[in-house]
Protein backbone atom coordinates (compact mmCIF):
# COMPACT_ATOMS: atom_id res chain seq x y z
CA UNK A 1 0.00 0.00 0.00
CA UNK A 2 1.15 3.56 -0.72
CA UNK A 3 2.37 5.61 2.22
CA UNK A 4 -0.51 7.56 3.76
CA UNK A 5 0.48 10.85 5.38
CA UNK A 6 -1.15 13.34 7.71
CA UNK A 7 1.01 16.44 7.36
CA UNK A 8 0.56 19.50 9.54
CA UNK A 9 1.49 22.96 8.33
CA UNK A 10 1.71 25.21 11.37
CA UNK A 11 2.71 28.15 9.12
CA UNK A 12 3.83 31.26 11.06
CA UNK A 13 1.85 30.45 14.20
CA UNK A 14 2.56 29.60 17.86
CA UNK A 15 5.19 30.67 20.35
CA UNK A 16 7.73 28.07 21.44
CA UNK A 17 5.82 27.16 24.65
CA UNK A 18 2.62 26.79 22.60
CA UNK A 19 4.40 24.65 20.01
CA UNK A 20 5.89 22.44 22.73
CA UNK A 21 2.48 22.03 24.37
CA UNK A 22 0.81 21.11 21.06
CA UNK A 23 3.50 18.58 20.26
CA UNK A 24 3.24 17.08 23.75
CA UNK A 25 -0.51 16.63 23.29
CA UNK A 26 0.10 14.85 19.97
CA UNK A 27 2.76 12.63 21.54
CA UNK A 28 0.32 11.62 24.26
CA UNK A 29 -2.72 11.23 21.97
CA UNK A 30 -4.15 7.75 21.37
CA UNK A 31 -2.71 7.43 17.86
CA UNK A 32 -1.99 3.95 16.48
CA UNK A 33 -0.11 4.32 13.22
CA UNK A 34 0.09 1.41 10.82
CA UNK A 35 3.38 0.72 9.08
CA UNK A 36 2.30 2.57 5.92
CA UNK A 37 1.11 5.67 7.79
CA UNK A 38 3.15 8.75 8.75
CA UNK A 39 2.63 12.03 10.57
CA UNK A 40 4.78 14.89 9.30
CA UNK A 41 4.86 18.18 11.20
CA UNK A 42 5.93 21.26 9.22
CA UNK A 43 6.79 23.64 12.03
CA UNK A 44 8.23 27.18 12.09
CA UNK A 45 11.98 27.22 11.40
CA UNK A 46 13.08 28.35 14.90
CA UNK A 47 11.38 25.31 16.47
CA UNK A 48 12.59 22.59 14.10
CA UNK A 49 15.44 21.36 16.27
CA UNK A 50 13.37 21.44 19.46
CA UNK A 51 10.52 19.49 17.85
CA UNK A 52 12.94 16.83 16.59
CA UNK A 53 14.36 16.55 20.12
CA UNK A 54 10.94 16.31 21.77
CA UNK A 55 9.74 13.64 19.33
CA UNK A 56 12.85 11.67 20.19
CA UNK A 57 12.43 9.28 17.28
CA UNK A 58 8.74 8.51 17.97
CA UNK A 59 7.88 5.91 15.31
CA UNK A 60 5.96 7.28 12.36
CA UNK A 61 6.41 10.93 13.37
CA UNK A 62 8.68 13.23 11.39
CA UNK A 63 9.52 16.91 11.21
CA UNK A 64 9.41 19.04 8.07
CA UNK A 65 10.67 22.50 7.25
CA UNK A 66 8.16 24.81 5.56
CA UNK A 67 10.76 26.03 3.08
CA UNK A 68 14.43 25.80 2.18
CA UNK A 69 16.82 27.68 -0.07
CA UNK A 70 17.88 26.49 -3.51
CA UNK A 71 21.65 26.88 -2.95
CA UNK A 72 23.94 24.68 -0.88
CA UNK A 73 25.48 27.37 1.34
CA UNK A 74 27.00 30.82 1.25
CA UNK A 75 26.09 34.48 1.39
CA UNK A 76 22.29 34.19 1.48
CA UNK A 77 21.39 36.10 4.62
CA UNK A 78 18.26 34.83 6.34
CA UNK A 79 17.94 31.63 4.33
CA UNK A 80 18.11 28.00 5.48
CA UNK A 81 19.98 25.33 3.56
CA UNK A 82 18.89 21.73 3.18
CA UNK A 83 22.19 20.60 4.70
CA UNK A 84 21.34 22.55 7.87
CA UNK A 85 17.92 20.90 7.98
CA UNK A 86 19.34 17.41 7.58
CA UNK A 87 21.97 18.11 10.24
CA UNK A 88 19.25 18.70 12.87
CA UNK A 89 17.17 15.64 12.01
CA UNK A 90 14.55 17.18 9.73
CA UNK A 91 13.38 14.65 7.12
CA UNK A 92 10.91 16.54 4.91
CA UNK A 93 10.55 19.99 3.39
CA UNK A 94 7.43 21.64 2.00
CA UNK A 95 8.27 23.12 -1.40
CA UNK A 96 6.07 25.44 -3.41
CA UNK A 97 3.29 26.12 -0.94
CA UNK A 98 0.89 28.58 -2.59
CA UNK A 99 1.73 31.20 0.05
CA UNK A 100 5.41 31.00 -0.98
CA UNK A 101 4.42 31.21 -4.63
CA UNK A 102 2.15 34.20 -4.03
CA UNK A 103 3.94 36.29 -1.37
CA UNK A 104 7.55 35.38 -2.17
CA UNK A 105 7.11 35.03 -5.93
CA UNK A 106 8.55 31.52 -6.11
CA UNK A 107 8.43 30.32 -9.70
CA UNK A 108 8.10 26.78 -11.02
CA UNK A 109 11.76 27.04 -12.09
CA UNK A 110 13.00 28.04 -8.62
CA UNK A 111 10.92 25.23 -7.12
CA UNK A 112 12.55 22.76 -9.53
CA UNK A 113 15.93 23.76 -8.05
CA UNK A 114 14.63 23.39 -4.50
CA UNK A 115 13.26 19.92 -5.24
CA UNK A 116 16.62 18.89 -6.71
CA UNK A 117 18.71 20.13 -3.82
CA UNK A 118 16.37 18.61 -1.23
CA UNK A 119 16.68 15.21 -2.89
CA UNK A 120 20.43 15.58 -3.26
CA UNK A 121 20.72 15.86 0.53
CA UNK A 122 18.15 13.15 1.28
CA UNK A 123 15.25 15.38 2.34
CA UNK A 124 11.79 14.34 1.14
CA UNK A 125 10.13 17.21 -0.75
CA UNK A 126 6.42 17.69 -0.18
CA UNK A 127 5.80 19.44 -3.48
CA UNK A 128 2.65 21.61 -3.52
CA UNK A 129 0.61 22.33 -6.60
CA UNK A 130 -2.90 23.64 -7.17
CA UNK A 131 -4.91 26.26 -8.99
CA UNK A 132 -6.44 29.62 -8.06
CA UNK A 133 -10.21 30.14 -8.16
CA UNK A 134 -10.30 31.76 -11.62
CA UNK A 135 -8.62 28.70 -13.12
CA UNK A 136 -11.07 26.34 -11.41
CA UNK A 137 -13.98 28.47 -12.62
CA UNK A 138 -12.63 28.27 -16.17
CA UNK A 139 -12.31 24.49 -15.68
CA UNK A 140 -8.64 24.56 -16.72
CA UNK A 141 -7.22 23.22 -13.44
CA UNK A 142 -5.80 20.09 -15.08
CA UNK A 143 -3.71 22.11 -17.53
CA UNK A 144 -2.56 24.42 -14.70
CA UNK A 145 -1.44 21.57 -12.47
CA UNK A 146 0.12 19.65 -15.37
CA UNK A 147 2.33 22.69 -16.08
CA UNK A 148 3.38 22.96 -12.43
CA UNK A 149 4.36 19.28 -12.40
CA UNK A 150 6.15 19.53 -15.70
CA UNK A 151 8.18 22.63 -14.86
CA UNK A 152 9.15 21.67 -11.31
CA UNK A 153 9.39 17.87 -11.31
CA UNK A 154 10.01 16.36 -14.71
CA UNK A 155 13.71 17.21 -14.80
CA UNK A 156 14.14 14.39 -12.30
CA UNK A 157 14.96 10.78 -12.99
CA UNK A 158 12.47 8.09 -12.01
CA UNK A 159 14.73 7.15 -9.08
CA UNK A 160 14.57 10.70 -7.79
CA UNK A 161 10.86 11.19 -8.42
CA UNK A 162 9.89 8.18 -6.37
CA UNK A 163 11.16 9.96 -3.25
CA UNK A 164 8.78 12.91 -3.73
CA UNK A 165 5.45 13.48 -2.02
CA UNK A 166 2.93 15.64 -3.90
CA UNK A 167 0.32 17.81 -2.18
CA UNK A 168 -2.56 19.03 -4.34
CA UNK A 169 -3.88 22.19 -2.73
CA UNK A 170 -6.50 24.23 -4.60
CA UNK A 171 -5.76 27.82 -3.56
CA UNK A 172 -9.46 28.63 -3.28
CA UNK A 173 -9.75 26.02 -0.52
CA UNK A 174 -6.72 27.03 1.59
CA UNK A 175 -7.74 28.72 4.81
CA UNK A 176 -11.14 29.60 3.36
CA UNK A 177 -13.27 26.92 4.98
CA UNK A 178 -14.21 25.76 1.44
CA UNK A 179 -13.11 22.23 0.71
CA UNK A 180 -12.94 20.51 -2.63
CA UNK A 181 -15.62 17.85 -2.76
CA UNK A 182 -14.31 14.34 -2.46
CA UNK A 183 -15.22 13.86 -6.12
CA UNK A 184 -13.28 16.97 -7.20
CA UNK A 185 -10.30 15.81 -5.13
CA UNK A 186 -10.39 12.27 -6.52
CA UNK A 187 -10.69 13.55 -10.12
CA UNK A 188 -7.64 15.77 -9.96
CA UNK A 189 -5.58 13.33 -7.89
CA UNK A 190 -6.30 10.67 -10.52
CA UNK A 191 -5.29 13.20 -13.17
CA UNK A 192 -2.00 13.92 -11.35
CA UNK A 193 -1.30 10.20 -11.14
CA UNK A 194 -2.10 9.79 -14.85
CA UNK A 195 0.37 12.56 -15.68
CA UNK A 196 3.07 10.90 -13.57
CA UNK A 197 2.25 7.60 -15.23
CA UNK A 198 2.58 9.14 -18.67
CA UNK A 199 5.95 10.61 -17.77
CA UNK A 200 7.45 7.88 -15.57
CA UNK A 201 5.32 4.76 -16.03
CA UNK A 202 2.35 3.32 -14.17
CA UNK A 203 4.21 1.42 -11.47
CA UNK A 204 6.17 4.46 -10.32
CA UNK A 205 3.04 6.65 -10.46
CA UNK A 206 1.25 4.13 -8.26
CA UNK A 207 3.89 4.59 -5.53
CA UNK A 208 3.79 8.36 -5.15
CA UNK A 209 1.71 9.69 -2.25
CA UNK A 210 -0.59 12.51 -3.38
CA UNK A 211 -2.00 14.46 -0.42
CA UNK A 212 -4.99 16.77 -0.49
CA UNK A 213 -4.80 20.19 1.20
CA UNK A 214 -7.43 22.86 1.62
CA UNK A 215 -9.59 23.23 4.75
CA UNK A 216 -9.22 19.60 5.81
CA UNK A 217 -10.82 19.10 9.21
CA UNK A 218 -11.85 16.20 11.40
CA UNK A 219 -15.34 16.27 9.92
CA UNK A 220 -14.30 15.89 6.26
CA UNK A 221 -10.96 14.06 6.48
CA UNK A 222 -12.26 10.49 6.34
CA UNK A 223 -14.34 11.07 3.22
CA UNK A 224 -11.46 12.80 1.42
CA UNK A 225 -8.80 10.29 2.52
CA UNK A 226 -10.92 7.32 1.48
CA UNK A 227 -10.81 8.37 -2.16
CA UNK A 228 -8.66 5.96 -4.16
CA UNK A 229 -6.00 8.48 -5.16
CA UNK A 230 -5.98 10.63 -2.01
CA UNK A 231 -3.19 9.49 0.28
CA UNK A 232 -3.78 11.77 3.23
CA UNK A 233 -3.69 15.52 3.72
CA UNK A 234 -1.63 18.64 4.23
CA UNK A 235 -3.49 20.47 6.96
CA UNK A 236 -3.13 24.10 7.99
CA UNK A 237 -5.61 25.61 10.46
CA UNK A 238 -6.95 22.34 11.85
CA UNK A 239 -3.44 21.10 12.63
CA UNK A 240 -3.10 23.76 15.36
CA UNK A 241 -5.58 21.94 17.58
CA UNK A 242 -4.40 18.63 19.00
CA UNK A 243 -7.83 17.00 19.24
CA UNK A 244 -8.77 18.02 15.71
CA UNK A 245 -5.46 16.95 14.17
CA UNK A 246 -5.50 13.67 16.10
CA UNK A 247 -8.89 12.88 14.54
CA UNK A 248 -7.45 13.74 11.11
CA UNK A 249 -4.55 11.34 11.67
CA UNK A 250 -7.01 8.67 12.74
CA UNK A 251 -8.87 9.17 9.43
CA UNK A 252 -5.92 7.95 7.37
CA UNK A 253 -6.66 4.78 5.45
Ligand code: PEP
Pocket residue numbers: 009169173174175176177213214215216234235236237238
Ligand atom coordinates in the same frame (compact mmCIF):
# COMPACT_ATOMS: atom_id res chain seq x y z
C1 PEP B 1 -2.20 24.72 3.97
O1 PEP B 1 -1.74 25.69 4.51
O2 PEP B 1 -1.48 23.98 3.31
C2 PEP B 1 -3.64 24.46 4.14
C3 PEP B 1 -4.17 23.51 3.43
O3 PEP B 1 -4.31 25.26 5.03
P1 PEP B 1 -5.81 25.01 5.57
O4 PEP B 1 -5.91 23.58 6.00
O5 PEP B 1 -5.96 25.96 6.72
O6 PEP B 1 -6.75 25.31 4.44
